Amino acid sequence: MNKAQLVSSDRKHIWHPFTQMRDWQEEEFPVIEKGAGCYLIDVDGRRYLDGVSSLWCNVFGHRVPAIDKAVKRQLGKIAHTTFLGLSHPAAIELSEKLIAIAPKPSPGSGDRPLTRVFYSDSGSESVEIALKMAYQYWQQRGQPKKKKFVKLTNAYHGDTIGSVSVGGIDLFHQIYRPLLFETLEVPSPYRYRWPASDDAEQVKQESLEMMEKVLRENAEEVAALVMEPLMQGAAGMIDQPAGYISRARELTRKYNTLLIFDEVATGFGRTGKLFAAEHEGVIPDIMTVAKGLTGGYLPLAATLTTERVYEAFLGQYEDFKTFFHGHTYTANPLACAAALATLELFKKDRTIEKLQPKIALLRKRLQDFYKLDAVGDIRQAGTMIGIELVRDKRTRAEFAPKEKIGVRVIELARKKGAILRPLGPVIVLMPPLAMTEKELNRLLDIAYESIKEGTE
Secondary structure, eight states: HHHHHHHHHEEEOOTTTOOOOOHTTTOOOOOEEEEEEEEEETTTEEEEEEEEHHTTTOOSBBSHHHHHHHHHHHTTSSOOOOOSOOOOOOHHHHHHHHHSOOOOOTTSSOOOEEEEEEEEESHHHHHHHHHHHHHHHHHHOOOOOOOEEEEEOOOOOSSSSSHHHTTTHHHHHHGGGGOOOEEEEEEOOOOOOOOOOOOOOHHHHHHHHHHHHHHTTTTTTTEEEEOOSSSEEETOOEEOOOTTTHHHHHHHHHHHOEEEEEEETTTTTTSSSHHHEEEEEEEEOOEEEGGGGGGSSSSEEEEEHHHHHHHOOOGGGGGGGGGOOOOTTTTOHHHHHHHHHHHHEEEEEEHHHHHHHHHHHHHHHHHGGSSSSTEEEEEEETEEEEEEEEETTTTTOOOOOOHHHHEEEEEEHHHHTEEEETTTTTTEEOTTTTTOOOHHHHHHHHHHHHHHHHHH
């Protein structure tokens, strides 16, 4: 089919995620056919910088020879086998490597190392698994009252019912409220929109005080605190002040509750370290990973936990302490092969080390964006960037939803040769870690020009 036929057929048959399909019938959109390096290529041959890493998962770009070869090599053996009652070499080797690179506890911290891996297919599922693990853990440890979960406002952990229950973005979640289980909420340290002050230390302290109050008053009922460490992604890139996640670890230990870190978006180099938890030496009881795990090639997720949690599920067959959870494509061999090749590239290419000058470049260039009248706040953790647009800098007044300010900006960026995606009024940049400094500069130029034109 030619471009016109493809667009017509898409509009006739497809329902796109997070998309108002009435608008889709009128708006122009690229039909991506190929990828090369950090570029996406549409059916007309037009090239676009992949400014959001194909929804935050592409790490080394597209058509990476080492990952291509690994998938083809595995395809020559077997594409899929169930993981229920069977195993396979790629999953076994990958679990060893994941445990080897997982954050390690410091001496005397009291933290336990992550030693067990449970595979699934997506970030949402990895969080569902973490919730079910935490819940069942306490039931089988003789503390059946511990059933509740504590979350941060503005949280996003996926779109399945459990992960939505521990989410906190009304735009996405409000309509499903009757379907969700009850949770306890702590205000996230969103300094730009904090009622009393935007001083990072004050915001951090007040948020943590409320976290301690919730944990203290509900200690006998709380199973786990669930949070994205360092940066809340889909909330609009809301960064947490230094010391926030380490204090959260102290509080969960103090009030005898599990700590779940959702590293689906923050993991695999996005914050400048392999995992966000490493910035403050924090080891959660359960950690979820996905997205960048396979370099953006294939769906694969993992939930890592400690030996202590794992052992609560051991018993005789008739005790029914088994973790009754699984998916058809759990630990898919092709996906595991892609993940193994991805982890090898991190090591071979010294990706984290080489990333540091790029992070510095981004930080320096982003300061220029404050010259734009509509840029109210810029939040960055490594290569995770959110640029919040406002109608009035002085009052921080927001654009009205009907103005679709974020959509206007990214449509302009698309015409200039870059794919971006907004989170409401927040323009997100999350380029592949492999993007060169020249490409990063071009991406920033396009973002700057698009914001300027789109908000004039």
